[in-house]
Amino acid sequence: xxxxxxxxxxxxxxxxxxxxxxxxxxxxxxxxxxxxxxxxxxxxxxxxxxxxxxxxxxxxxxxxxxxxxxxxxxxxxxxxxxxxxxxxxxxxxxxxxxxxxxxxxxxxxxxxxxxxxxxxxxxxxxxxxxxxxxxxxxxxxxxxxxxxxxxxxxxxxxxxxxxxxxxxxxxxxxxxxxxxxxxxxxxxxxxxxxxxxxxxxxxxxxxxxxxxxxxxxxxxxxxxxxxxxx
Amino acid sequence: xxxxxxxxxxxxxxxxxxxxxxxxxxxxxxxxxxxxxxxxxxxxxxxxxxxxxxxxxxxxxxxxxxxxxxxxxxxxxxxxxxxxxxxxxxxxxxxxxxxxxxxxxxxxxxxxxxxxxxxxxxxxxxxxxxxxxxxxxxxxxxxxxxxxxxxxxxxxxxxxxxxxxxxxxxxxxxxxxxxxxxxxxxxxxxxxxxxxxxxxxxxxxxxxxxxxxxxxxxxxxxxxxxxxxxxxxxxxxxxxxxxxxxxxxxxxxxxxxxxxxxxxxxxxxxxxxxxxxxxxxxxxxxxxxxxxxxxxxxxxxxxxxxxxx
Numbered sequence: 001x002x003x004x005x006x007x008x009x010x011x012x013x014x015x016x017x018x019x020x021x022x023x024x025x026x027x028x029x030x031x032x033x034x035x036x037x038x039x040x041x042x043x044x045x046x047x048x049x050x051x052x053x054x055x056x057x058x059x060x061x062x063x064x065x066x067x068x069x070x071x072x073x074x075x076x077x078x079x080x081x082x083x084x085x086x087x088x089x090x091x092x093x094x095x096x097x098x099x100x101x102x103x104x105x106x107x108x109x110x111x112x113x114x115x116x117x118x119x120x121x122x123x124x125x126x127x128x129x130x131x132x133x134x135x136x137x138x139x140x141x142x143x144x145x146x147x148x149x150x151x152x153x154x155x156x157x158x159x160x161x162x163x164x165x166x167x168x169x170x171x172x173x174x175x176x177x178x179x180x181x182x183x184x185x186x187x188x189x190x191x192x193x194x195x196x197x198x199x200x201x202x203x204x205x206x207x208x209x210x211x212x213x214x215x216x217x218x219x220x221x222x223x224x225x226x227x228x229x230x
Numbered sequence: 231x232x233x234x235x236x237x238x239x240x241x242x243x244x245x246x247x248x249x250x251x252x253x254x255x256x257x258x259x260x261x262x263x264x265x266x267x268x269x270x271x272x273x274x275x276x277x278x279x280x281x282x283x284x285x286x287x288x289x290x291x292x293x294x295x296x297x298x299x300x301x302x303x304x305x306x307x308x309x310x311x312x313x314x315x316x317x318x319x320x321x322x323x324x325x326x327x328x329x330x331x332x333x334x335x336x337x338x339x340x341x342x343x344x345x346x347x348x349x350x351x352x353x354x355x356x357x358x359x360x361x362x363x364x365x366x367x368x369x370x371x372x373x374x375x376x377x378x379x380x381x382x383x384x385x386x387x388x389x390x391x392x393x394x395x396x397x398x399x400x401x402x403x404x405x406x407x408x409x410x411x412x413x414x415x416x417x418x419x420x421x422x423x424x425x426x427x428x429x430x431x432x433x434x435x436x437x438x439x440x441x442x443x444x445x446x447x448x449x450x451x452x453x454x455x456x457x458x459x460x461x462x463x464x465x466x467x468x469x470x471x472x473x474x475x476x477x478x479x480x481x482x483x484x485x486x487x488x489x490x491x492x493x494x495x496x497x498x499x500x501x502x503x504x505x506x507x508x509x510x511x512x513x514x515x516x517x518x519x520x521x522x523x524x525x526x527x528x529x530x531x532x533x534x535x536x537x538x539x
């Protein structure tokens with residue numbers, strides 16, 4: 001049964017980068033079960049920017065989705081982060097010159113460590129210590145929990161231990177706050193939505209933008225006129 | 231058949247840990263992460279997942295593999311970079327060789343775990359390495375979340391993080407003072423500046439315990455075995471993390487728990503059985519040569535083609 005839900009990711013390591021949109025995360029988690037394209041090493045299917053975008057709604061997810069003009073938008077809010085402490089970590093990389101003895105003698109030349117592919121780097125990575133990431137949504141609680149059990153980490157650099165999810169919870173809530181939250185001055189936008197006549201007249205807390213409102217958000221074919229919370 | 235494994239590692243520091251991040255004046259500082267506690271935000275010593283992944287898995291595992299494939303002294307720089315640091319994307323993308331990916335997944339279980347980058351395509355990995363979380367009261371919530379189902383922390387208050395932080399100090403000597411008898415007479419002018427240097431920093435004390443681990447997503451026993459072998463090789467080579475290991479710092483004594491896999495099976499999976507590698511050695515070497523072969527030059531077009539004729 002579809003109902004208003006509050007989905008929570010309980011993190012036990014810091015979050016790097018940003019938290020994902022819940023609809024995109026669910027599509028990613030369920031993608032191994034749909035033979036769409038070439039599978040990756042981790043069992044998920046692979047899309048590239050060069051190829052066409054997948055059909056909207058091709059992967060069924062346990063959230064209510066509604067057509068707004070040409071876009072199928074899931075009833076879920078953007079991620080909401082609890083109180084967090086910001087810091088910066090660094091990701092370093094360099095050529096392993098201490099292993100020069102493993103090189104073929106013809107390859108033992110002087111390498112530049114300041115340019116080209118052998119350039120050493122130490123890049124900053126925005127990291128937030130946050131214990132809870134939450135999404136309001138409208139969907140099937142048990143199926144949402146079941147799908148999210150496959151998601152072990154969120155955000156950037158999960159292979160380095162960032163954004164590890166200790167457990168997921170999905171609890172019913174009395175009100176549906178997935179798209180709009182009530183306010184004295186009107187309704188507050190809770191997630192990116194396509195710009196159009198379907199938006200309520202009393203909408204507040206948004207700005208116009210150009211981007212995506214349904215997954216995969218990074219695909220160029222998903223870009224359109226949208227409004228985003230601000 | 232593939233499945234998801236969770237490996238929990240309990241590492242006790244058997245020498246001071248100097249996994250540094252930044253300096254304060256002349257003093258090096260240990261890496262810390264912010265933790266929200268009832269007493270406010272506290273900065274607690276930690277081990278980065280990036281360092282653990284490299285020192286515990288990629289470095290020892292690939293060093294063993296290179297030896298087994300009889301490749302020392304035969305690697306190119308790009309192959310070396312791929313083996314020890316994951317490689318770089320240096321050529322234009324847009325085309326991915328699926329046969330090469332499939333062969334890589336079949337031939338290199340360790341590579342499939344860690345992922346990496348060939349010159350023209352990225353290879354995705356399947357392991358998530360958890361950062362090292364210090365066992366202290368500030369980390370109680372995070373530690374409870376990391377423990378397997380049914381395991382619990384003792385109810386007694388753990389020691390606060392700051393009690394695990396200590397200092398070290400060393401002196402770099404000046405040979406011009408300690409070994410004067412070995413110097414040439416011309417250099418005995420007595421006016422050269424001294425090389426004597428005192429250096430110091432913070433360390434996490436011996437006896438501290440870090441909880442860390444790995445999540446291996448959709449992998450077979452081969453990948454689990456590759457990880458266990460790498461961990462065993464790392465332990466046998468001293469089991470160090472962080473800097474100053476040449477001075478005896480950074481040694482960890484690690485205990486492993488793999489959810490759903492008993493100790494005997496762990497032992498068997500992590501045994502350094504080189505037979506499968508030897509059987510596929512030629513194919514592995516061919517794959518490495520082909521994947522990192524220089525790109526052939528494009529045939530000339532237009533006026534250049536006419537001139538070439």
